[in-house]
Amino acid sequence: MKEKNDCSSLFPGGRGEDSSVIITLPECSAFSDIPEEALAKVLTYLTLIPRQPGVKFIIILDRRLDTWASIKTALARIASFPGNLHLVLVLRPTSFFQRTVTDIGFRFSQEDFMLKMPVVMLSSVTDLLRYIDENQLTSEFGGTLDYCHSDWIVLRTAIESFAVTVKDIAQMLQAFGTELAETELPDEGSAIEYLLKCHTEKYRRLKDAIRSVSKEGRQILSSLETSEKGDDHHWDVKLDWETVQRLLAQLRDMESAFDGFFEKHHLKLHQYRQLLRYEQSFQEVRILCACFMCAYVSTSGDTLAQTEQALKDLENLESNAEEVMGRAQIIILHGHQLAASHHYAMALIVQRCNELRYHCDTLTAALKAKHTHLTHTHQLLLCLGQAQSWCDDGAYLLANQLVDKFQSKEGAHAALREIEKFLEEAPSMLSSGPDTLTMEYEAVITSQLQVMQHMIQNRQACLRKLADKHVRPVQLVAPRPENPPRSKSPLFSPKHGTSTNSVTHTCTNRLRRKYVHVMRELIETERIYVEELLSVLLGYRAEMDNPALAGLLPPILRSKRDILFGNMPEIYNFHSRVFLQDLEGCLETPEGVGACFLERKENFQMYECYCQNKLRSEALWRQFSDCAFFQECQKNLEHKLGLDSYLLKPVQRLTKYQLLLKELLKYSAGCERTSELQGALTAMLDLLKSVNDSMHQIAITGYEGELCELGRVLMQGSFSVWISHKKGPTRMKELARFKPMQRHLFLYERALLFCKRREEHGEGCDKTPSYSFKHCLKMTAVGITENVKGDVKKFEIWYSGREEVYVVQAPTVEVKMAWLNELRRILTNQQKLLRGLCRSHGDSLNSDCTLNFP
Secondary structure (H helix, E strand, C coil), rough: CCHHHHCCEEEEEECHHHHEEEEECCCCCCCCCCCHHHHHHHHHHHHHHHCCCCCCEEEEECCCCHHHHHHHHHHHHHHHHHCCCEEEEEEEECCCCHHHHHHHHHHHHHHHHHHHCCCCCCCHHHCCCCCCCCHHHHHHHCEECCCCCHHHHHHHHHHHHHHHHHHHHHHHHHHHHHHHCCCCCCCCHHHHHHHHHHHHHHHHHHHHHHHHHHHHHHHHHHHHHHHHHCCCCCCHHHHHHHHHHHHHHHHHHHHHHHHHHHHHHHHHHHHHHHHHHHHHHHHHHHHHHHHHHHHHCCCCCHHHHHHHHHHHHHHHHHHHHHHHHHHHHHHHHHHHHHHHHCCCCHHHHHHHHHHHHHHHHEEEHHHHHHHCCCHHHHHHHHHHHHHHHHHHHHHHHHCCCCHCCCCHHCCCCCCHHHHHHHCCCCHHHHHHHHCHHHCCCCCCCCCHHHHHHHHHHHHHHHHHHHHCCCCCCCCCCCCCCCCCCCCCCCCCCCCCCCCCCHHHHHHHEEEEEEEHHHHHHEEEEEHHHHHCCCHHHHHHHHHHHHHHHHHHCHHHHCHHHHHCCCCCCHHHHHHHHHHHHHHCCCCHHHHHHHHHHHCCCHHHHHHHHHHHHHHHHHHHHHHCCCCCHHHHHHHHCCCCCCCCHHHHHHHHHHHHHHHHHHHHHCCCCCCCCCCHHHHHHHHHHHHHHHHHHHHHCCCCCCCCCCHHCCCCCEEEEEEEEEEECCCHHHHHHHHHHCCEEEEEEEECCCCEEEEEEEEEEHHHHCCEEEEEEEEEHHHHHEEEECCCCCCCCCCEEEECCEEEEEECCCHEEEEEEEEHHHHHHHHHHHHHHHHHHHHHHHHHHHHCCCCCCC
16 A cells, blocks of 8 residues: 555545546645656556446546646646546636636647546536536535545555455465375374374364454454445445455355365375274284184194194184184174265275175184084094904904814804904994995095904804804814913004905095095185185285275276286186085085086186286286386285286186096096096086187287187197199199198188298297288188098198198198098088078078088
């Protein structure tokens, strides 16, 4: 307001005609000394006060006590008035001399002034009333308008100060909002608490500032309302009131928006603190579950004492595990509560809940299975102890039944009674028979019981024969005195023999035990495989959505996760929810494992999609393997190997199946449903071949159509090929080729592709072949000749009625026969299809319904 103080002689008045705004320039002897810049600023400021567009202005220039020179100077200075100047009313000097000079001077200068602005010279205040009503003029001009210039300056200063303060408040809110938005969230709960405290304190200070400014604005508004009631004709009051109202409304809107923003920010910090605590609790319980699983694995026993101790250890383990799983249930419940309250990390929390539930279910099932196994083992060891003791007693009894004592009928009867009494004291487990015992205790039982029973049965048969007839006494030569009773000795000494049937039975049992052992290995490795897939999906793939790791993840990787992981989620769902349960259901009936593979044969086709994507996945991994995100995930999972090793697990598992199935077949002699096991092995080998073929198919280049339109790839391989054509020049050119072409053939359901294998690209293990497309033969026009003179490995493929003939040499006879069988199958199916079309369209088509065999 410095410029206005210098120009304090200028003040706004009332209203003229057409609501023109009146500006008064009263008597001021130092008017000519006011700097041009200051005068221009004041005039501009006065024109900006009324905010209506197109407003007109009237200037009253009071020079009644001044001179013509002063009038002339003043008119010249206000000629550059910044607003729409409607009229300039000049009260000329009242002294006779100055009035005469003014009249003369104005008469000569009137045209110059009138060109710049409309100027009217007035002789008295009475003349002023002809242009402006007296209620719009102050008392010094004979009017009734109540106006105090100092009060007006104070009011304007207050309004401007209020406007500047509102602007400053807006900038402070914007700066604080930016600070909140750019604040990096710490990883510790105490740091979050401190951050919440600091932000809340700043928020309260800003709220106090807003309340103070609002109070100031209301006070100005109250003053304006009082002025308006006192004088309804003062033009400026209503406009100022509207200005203050507008500023107060802006302040309220800013406060409301700021409150909403801070509330969201405060909620986010609060939820982030909850998430940190929840994650900490989750990690603690997850680690405990992992420790329990390690303890579960190490809980076992081979002897009776070790097994009893293992059972006690397992009871303690189960008790502690129940406490941990109780904590896990509380964490899961807390997670559901957070998700129900619309936590911003709802997806991550639900994932953690599911993972905890999975760990609890896995641990519960493992502990239950371990308890069942140890109880079963303990019972078995007790029974084996009884059986061992009974076998030793039987061996002792048989060894001490002297031959000379039961050569008579009475002696045989006595020996029989001893044996029958011994059999009555046999362990109850023997009532089940050796086959049942072997089935129940195949992992640890020995053949001692079988041998002992066999020996006793033989002795009983011998004694019964002796007891039923008179036996001539045997004269013993040089009888030795009776030896003292022999000590008990182990059964399996070189002197104990077994019959051929016993040996065969023992071999069968041995095969059975090995079969069950491989079956258990299949199930156990399947469980490990499922756990490894889950660790990859949760520890890597799901972590790509974790806000805490967003800074470590290159943005391009987020959009390419399906390339990196392929269809691993689909594979995990199949194995965890379907196939693992199928295999575990075979624990009681191991012979059914072949049916499991055959029933799910179609599901395993998903591996073909995974393997086809493997090259793209490996290329992406090589590009980002050093990424900090992967290193952090590996650290959190405590994996010794990188992600690439785990991405290879599905391929390795697919190969492992056929190896395990071969082992099962090896030990399945005499088992039921062996044909199903053979079918399962064939299915897995076919799948591996199909996967391998489809992997090669990816490298085909130059084929303009869509390979998927040719059907499924059935076979692929490299051959030597000679081509001959019916057309003269072309035929001669091909016949001149003594050296065959090397071609890689791809056999599809509907076409046969000839490609040329190109040199492998890359270095070391990254080398990949490519196949440049050369020819495509539609199978509907293909025929074959199975034998070519001079070479058992050659056969012919001819096209379009022998228009083109391809002599193909396979690397081996076996490869040739495999290709011929597949080609013959395709052509036979085509013939059946064509015959069906012939029957449906009439005999007129019969002449065309022929198979392309020579």
